Amino acid sequence: MRIDAALRALAASLATFAICGVMGGSQAFAAPSIFTCEPEWAALARVIAPEAQVFSATHARQDPHDIEARPALISALRRADLAICTGAGLEAGWLPMLQNRAGNARVMPGAPGMLIAVEGLPLLSDAHHHAARDKGHVHAEGNPHIQLDPRLLARVASRITERLSVLDPARAEAYRARLERWLPEWNSRIDAWQRAAKPLFGEAVIAEHSSFAYLFRWLEMYQAADLEPVPGVPPTVSHLQGLLQRARDDPPMAVAQTLYQDPQSGRWLAERLGVPLVLLPSTVTPDGDTRSFEGLFDHLVRMLLAAREQSRTRK
Amino acid sequence: MNRLSRLSLPAFCALAMPAWAQPAAGPVPHTHTAAGPAFEIGAVLNPSWQSSAQALSHRDRGLGLGHSDVNLDLNLTSWLKGRLSAVAHSDHHKIETEAEEAYLEAPALPGGMQLRAGRFLSQLGYLNELHPHADDFVMRPVLHRAFLGGHYFDNGVRLNWVAPTPFYWRLGAEVMRGKRLPTLASSSATGAWTLGTRLGNDLGNTASWQLGVSTLRHRAGASGAAGEVHHEHEFEPGAEHTAEAATEAAHAHSHGAVFFGRRMDVIEAVWKWAPNGNSRARQLRLSAEFARVGDIGDAADSGLRHSAWYLSAVYRFLPQWEIGARLDTLNALARHEEGFEAARLQERSLSLAWKPDHMTAVRLQFTTQRDRGGFTAASEIKPSNAVHLQVVRSFGAHGAHAY
Numbered sequence: 001m002r003i004d005a006a007l008r009a010l011a012a013s014l015a016t017f018a019i020c021g022v023m024g025g026s027q028a029f030a031a032p033s034i035f036t037c038e039p040e041w042a043a044l045a046r047v048i049a050p051e052a053q054v055f056s057a058t059h060a061r062q063d064p065h066d067i068e069a070r071p072a073l074i075s076a077l078r079r080a081d082l083a084i085c086t087g088a089g090l091e092a093g094w095l096p097m098l099q100n101r102a103g104n105a106r107v108m109p110g111a112p113g114m115l116i117a118v119e120g121l122p123l124l125s126d127a128h129h130h131a132a133r134d135k136g137h138v139h140a141e142g143n144p145h146i147q148l149d150p151r152l153l154a155r156v157a158s159r160i161t162e163r164l165s166v167l168d169p170a171r172a173e174a175y176r177a178r179l180e181r182w183l184p185e186w187n188s189r190i191d192a193w194q195r196a197a198k199p200l201f202g203e204a205v206i207a208e209h210s211s212f213a214y215l216f217r218w219l220e221m222y223q224a225a226d227l228e229p230v231p232g233v234p235p236t237v238s239h240l241q242g243l244l245q246r247a248r249d250d251p252p253m254a255v256a257q258t259l260y261q262d263p264q265s266g267r268w269l270a271e272r273l274g275v276p277l278v279l280l281p282s283t284v285t286p287d288g289d290t291r292s293f294e295g296l297f298d299h300l301v302r303m304l305l306a307a308r309e310q311s312r313t314r315k
Numbered sequence: 316m317n318r319l320s321r322l323s324l325p326a327f328c329a330l331a332m333p334a335w336a337q338p339a340a341g342p343v344p345h346t347h348t349a350a351g352p353a354f355e356i357g358a359v360l361n362p363s364w365q366s367s368a369q370a371l372s373h374r375d376r377g378l379g380l381g382h383s384d385v386n387l388d389l390n391l392t393s394w395l396k397g398r399l400s401a402v403a404h405s406d407h408h409k410i411e412t413e414a415e416e417a418y419l420e421a422p423a424l425p426g427g428m429q430l431r432a433g434r435f436l437s438q439l440g441y442l443n444e445l446h447p448h449a450d451d452f453v454m455r456p457v458l459h460r461a462f463l464g465g466h467y468f469d470n471g472v473r474l475n476w477v478a479p480t481p482f483y484w485r486l487g488a489e490v491m492r493g494k495r496l497p498t499l500a501s502s503s504a505t506g507a508w509t510l511g512t513r514l515g516n517d518l519g520n521t522a523s524w525q526l527g528v529s530t531l532r533h534r535a536g537a538s539g540a541a542g543e544v545h546h547e548h549e550f551e552p553g554a555e556h557t558a559e560a561a562t563e564a565a566h567a568h569s570h571g572a573v574f575f576g577r578r579m580d581v582i583e584a585v586w587k588w589a590p591n592g593n594s595r596a597r598q599l600r601l602s603a604e605f606a607r608v609g610d611i612g613d614a615a616d617s618g619l620r621h622s623a624w625y626l627s628a629v630y631r632f633l634p635q636w637e638i639g640a641r642l643d644t645l646n647a648l649a650r651h652e653e654g655f656e657a658a659r660l661q662e663r664s665l666s667l668a669w670k671p672d673h674m675t676a677v678r679l680q681f682t683t684q685r686d687r688g689g690f691t692a693a694s695e696i697k698p699s700n701a702v703h704l705q706v707v708r709s710f711g712a713h714g715a716h717a718y
Contacts, residue, residue, distance in 0.1 A: 059520070059592070066595035068587070069718050070523045071483030071515025078427060079479050093673065097715035100396075101485075103477035105423040110393045233672050234634045260593050262634070 032168050035077050035107065037085035037095060038064055040147040040283045041117060043293055044157045045084060047182050048175050049164055055080075057098075060285040063260045064090055065232065069097035077102040080113065082167055084160060087116035088123060088144035115163050117156045118144055124213050147283055148215035150190045150297055154183060189294060194219075197301045199308060204252040206243065206269065208235065208261045211282050215300065224252045227265055235265035244272050251275050254307035258282040274314055276307045355388045355712030359448045361404075363705040370660060370684050370698045371460040371573060371645075374453075379405040381705060382447040384415065388714060396420045398435075415468050429475040436468045438475075438487055439509050439529050440604050441583035443467055449716055451600070451629045453680045453703040457643040457662050458606050458623035461573050467531075469495040469507070482516040483525070496533050506534040513583075515718070522588045525718060531579040574621045574647045576608030585718070598631040611648060612655065619655055621647040637668040649693030658694055659687035676707040 031051040036042040042056035055076045058064050064086070067073075077083060077098045085091050099108055106113035123142025146152045161179040165172035197219045205216065208227035216223055225247065229239035247269075255270040255277045257263055263279055270277035280300055281290050289295040361381035368376045386400035400416040418433030438444040442459060443466050455465050471491035478484040493507035511529025518524060582605045589598040608621040623646065629639035643662035648655035666680035684698030691697050 061591040062593045063595040068523075068594055069715060070517065070587075071513075071525050071718060072517035072523060074477070075480065075483040075516065078477050078483075079481075092715065094715050097717055100422045100715075101477070101717070103423050103427040103429045103475065105394065105425065108393055108423045109390070230672070260591075260595070262596055 032081040032164065033079050035080035035083040037083070037091050038147065038283060039286075040153070040293075041084040041086075041156070041160070043284045044153065044160055045082075048157060048161050048178050049171070050178075051171075060281045060283045060290075061259050065093065067091070067094045069094050069101065073098050074101045077107060078104050080104060080107050082113045082115060082163065083107040084115045084117060086144045086146070087118040088141040090144035112163065112167060115159065117159075118142070118146060120159075121146060121152060121155060124210075124217065143210050143213050145209075145211050145282070146214050148212060148300070149218045150186065150193070150293070151218065152214065153293065154186055154190075157182065157186075186293075189297070193297050193301050197304070200253075200301075200304055203304075203308060205254050205256050206247065206252045207256040208258070208266065211258050211261075212256055212280065219301075219304070221253075221304075227255075227257070227261075227269070234262070240265055240269055243269060247273055251311075253311050254278050254304070256280055259285070276310045278303050278307045280304075353390055355714075356386070357388075357709060357711035357713055358385045359383055359446075360708045360710070361448055361705065363453060363703060365453075365704070366702040367699050369454075369682065369701050370690070370694070370696050371457055372454055373404070373406045373465070375405065375408055380410060381405075381453070381707075384446075384448075386416070386714075388712065391419075394421055394423060396422060427477040427479060429473075429477065431473040431475075432471075434468060434470045435473065436466060437471075437489055437491065437509055437531070438473070438511060439463075439467060439531050439579070440581035440606065441525075441527065441585060441602060442604065445717055448707050448709070451627060451637070451639045451668070452641055452664050452666050453678060453705045454664075454682070456604070456623075456625035456627070456641065457645045457660060458604055458625055461623055461645050461647060462576075462579060462606060462608055462621065463496075464573070467495060469493065471507075482514060485513045487511050487513075487529075493533055508532055511581075515585075520592045521590065522586065523718075524587075525583075525585040527581075527583040529581050529583075531581075533577045533579075574608060574649075575611060576621060577610035579606055579608045581606045587718075594631070596631075596634055600627075600629045600631075602627045612650065619648055621645075623647075635670050637666075637670065639666045639668070640664065641666075644687075645690075647690075647693075649689070651693070656689050656693050658690040658692075660690045660698060661685045661687045662698075674709040674713060676705075678703070678705040678707070680705070 031053060032049065033053045034042070034045045034049065034055070036045060036054065036056045037058065039056045039059055042054045045052060045054050057073045057076065058067055085095055105111060108114065118141075123144070123146070125142055146156075157179060161175045164175045168175075201220050203221045204224040205212070205221060206225045206227065207223050209231060210223070210226070213223065225243050227235040227240070227243070229236050251273040252275060254275050255266045255273070257266040257277070257279055259279060259281050263277065266277045280303055281296060284293060284296050285291050290299045359382075361383045362378065363374065363381045364378050365374055365376060368374065374381070380403060382402060382404050384400045384402045386398065389397035391397055397419045398416050399414070401412060402415040403410055403412045405411070414434060416433075416435050418431050418435045420429070420431040422429050424430060436444045442450070442455065443463065447455065447466060454460065459465055469491040471489055473487060473489040475485055475487040478486070487510070489509040491507040491509070493505040496507055509529055509531045511527060513525060513527035515523065515525035583603070585600070585602045587594070587598060587600045590596070603624065603626045605624040606622065611619050611621060623644060625641055625643040627639065627641040629637055631637045641664040643664070645658070645660040647658045647660075649658040662682060662684045664680055664682040666678055668676055668678040670676045680703040681700070682703065683700045686698050
């Protein structure tokens with residue numbers, strides 16, 4: 001037992017030494033530089049490591065499926081000690097190019113500095129998710145849009161803490177202490193949101209893409225239909241007309257879209273169905289009330305409840 | 316190290332998480348590996364039709380096969396990658412096939428170094444290192460067609476350094492065999508090298524830019540007296556080749572440049588803009604390259620140069636629709652018995668592309684060519700106008716696109 005523990009400690013210190021060697025002697029003691037593919041991981045990283053330099057490659061008004069491997073992103077990844085990305089194919093169109101161009105061994109696939117958020121998480125099955133990009137390619141990795149289930153966020157926060165502690169052992173205690181402070185508070189908030197959202201139980205929503213699948217599962221709502229004819233393909237007129245036909249007799253509570261999806265199609269359908277269109281941020285925003293997770297989930301629950309009220313009064 | 320962090324994670328999570336905070340539903344458990352698949356296979360099919368043949372193009376009138384390929388990406392180890400790609404395209408009523416890429420690459424060596432060896436697309440200028448199936452126009456700019464035979468790939472070694480600067484900065488050098496560039500019958504010397512640097516960054520939340528300069532030096536013909544590298548089949552499709560010309564054509568076929576020089580300097584600039592930075596919905600892309608080809612003949616002609624530039628503007632006005640315009644200019648010198656004569660060509664293209672998904676592009680393009688002085692006389696082919704219709708369809712793994 002003791003030998004085992006000693007061996008582990010030795011392995012940990014060797015690994016740390018190796019990582020610090022790669023990071024370069026001077027950087028090992030500086031606050032880590034964290035690159036995140038999406039803003040939700042940046043927000044979590046700031047909770048755990050407020051001293052870190054955190055850079056998010058995307059923001060809430062950008063479609064994370066379709067990001068260009070811009071020079072600024074390559075440069076940010078080049079300097080990162082830790083990169084946090086969603087995985088499950090979400091960044092398949094751009095992260096490999098960034099990794100290939102950045103020349104940073106710390107964040108290459110499989111390296112300790114590359115944290116894939118969905119790793120080890122039970123994902124919703126979403127076999128068609130990236131059909132448009134990967135038709136004919138085995139890609140049954142599941143739905144990657146996990147960030148709107150606050151329970152999953154807590155699990156990712158734990159993994160970020162653990163990974164940071166390994167990469168930067170000098171601050172490991174601080175990282176863990178912050179997580180332990182944050183988790184109970186977060187869990188009580190989850191409780192409160194769940195209580196507030198009780199009236200949403202069983203409500204149907206038509207949404208674009210599977211962007212809100214985890215939010216709906218968490219709040220025990222369901223997505224009745226998708227504005228996209230095929231995942232990844234923007235809504236078409238014929239598909240929208242088909243949806244209108246199908247949903248007319250028993251309209252959903254609302255039509256929901258993210259901030260980066262074109263509201264034109266959602267508005268078209270919502271107007272004809274006589275239900276509200278809700279434009280919901282799918283992640284924390286650069287400014288406003290929804291720039292923090294607390295504000296974001298407050299807002300999501302409030303918007304959905306308001307939409308429910310609105311559709312009730314219309315009926 | 317990896318093992319260690321994985322071992323301790325579940326234990327830590329179990330401690331940190333209350334039991335009820337685990338997701339209650341019973342979704343499909345998927346296994347995720349961080350390193351990605353060991354290999355990926357993909358293919359691109361690129362059939363096209365055009366109303367007439369055009370100057371400095373290998374595409375024939377009627378139906379043809381554009382740059383189509385089958386490619387294999389290998390993740391050999393966490394630090395070593397490989398790529399193989401075989402290309403087919405029609406070249407004057409024949410289908411040509413060849414291995415365009417066959418290289419091993421260590422993209423993340425210590426200190427931001429990157430090493431690649433084998434056959435690959437040279438990183439000279441902006442477009443050359445990109446795969447043609449992602450282009451915004453049916454044909455590469457005149458600059459690439461006239462000086463590099465469309466696109467330049469070769470056997471060689473590349474070393475890049477990515478600086479840890481707050482903006483993107485890449486320095487790169489390549490040593491190439493040089494056989495893919497035109498060689499002179501009188502010269503056995505080969506070998507080429509390139510040197511280049513590239514800078515780029517964002518401008519606020521909506522725009523981004525990239526600037527680069529690069530140079531290519533080619534030893535071929537250094538001892539030769541003549542600059543005669545106009546391949547017969549470039550200018551006289553269907554004409555009988557002499558044995559020597561045929562050998563040369565077979566050697567350099569589709570990738571023989573038309574206007575030769577031992578030195579080529581390229582300046583590239585790219586600027587892109589999207590409302591809210593959401594390029595999926597709407598995006599404006601401007602790109603331009605200017606190239607100067609020097610050392611085109613004898614030592615006595617050392618001041619003589621070819622030059623070419625293009626300016627391309629593409630606007631994605633709906634997620635699936637793009638409209639583009641490109642202006643191309645070539646100021647070349649064609650060798651004649653008495654010396655050199657100016658050969659100027661201007662090309663204007665207008666294109667409309669429909670991209671229903673990531674795997675498909677359908678493009679309608681109208682391209683006009685104008686002789687701006689001496690081009691027809693010097694090259695013996697007439698510039699012409701053409702309507703192009705192109706379909707680009709990808710299958711299987713579809714690698715991430717570069718900026």
